[in-house]
Amino acid sequence: MVRGLTILALLLTPISGALAAADLEKGKRLHDKQCVSCHIERYGGDGSQMYLRRDRIIHDRVALGQRVAACNAMTNAGWFPEDEENVAAWLAQRYYKFK
Numbered sequence: 001m002v003r004g005l006t007i008l009a010l011l012l013t014p015i016s017g018a019l020a021a022a023d024l025e026k027g028k029r030l031h032d033k034q035c036v037s038c039h040i041e042r043y044g045g046d047g048s049q050m051y052l053r054r055d056r057i058i059h060d061r062v063a064l065g066q067r068v069a070a071c072n073a074m075t076n077a078g079w080f081p082e083d084e085e086n087v088a089a090w091l092a093q094r095y096y097k098f099k
């Protein structure tokens with residue numbers, strides 16, 4: 001799993017422009033602060049059903065990155081691209097587990 005993520009991070013580096021490996025802990029913190037409440041409002045619990053629901057709209061890592069960037073803009077969270085990358089990496093590892 002960790003090795004898979006590392007490879008994924010290496011593959012995505014040219015796309016995202018991120019130089020450092022994703023900081024998953026930071027991603028989780030940012031997500032919990034700026035994003036989760038709205039998803040909880042919709043699905044209850046810890047909001048994770050947003051990412052785990054059967055008809056979820058995100059199916060690959062590139063789309064996830066784009067969605068996180070769009071949500072960042074929508075919420076005026078003011079994240080830097082590396083913050084978006086940290087959140088996307090954390091969501092991918094914790095929930096989406098793309099094959």
Ligand code: HEC
Pocket residue numbers: 031034035036038039042050051055056057058059064067068071072075077087091
């Ligand atoms: C104002 C409420 C709100 C906030 C704040 C919000 N979201 Fe969302 N989010 C939604 C809704 C509603 C959907 C479902 C959209 C749909 O079904 O078309 C969604 C869907 C998503 C999805 C796709 C889920 C899937 O189906 O796979 C991701 C990823 C996501 N949000 C990430 C974030 C991130 C990251 C943030 C913080 C920057 C954030 N959201 C903040 C309301 C919100």
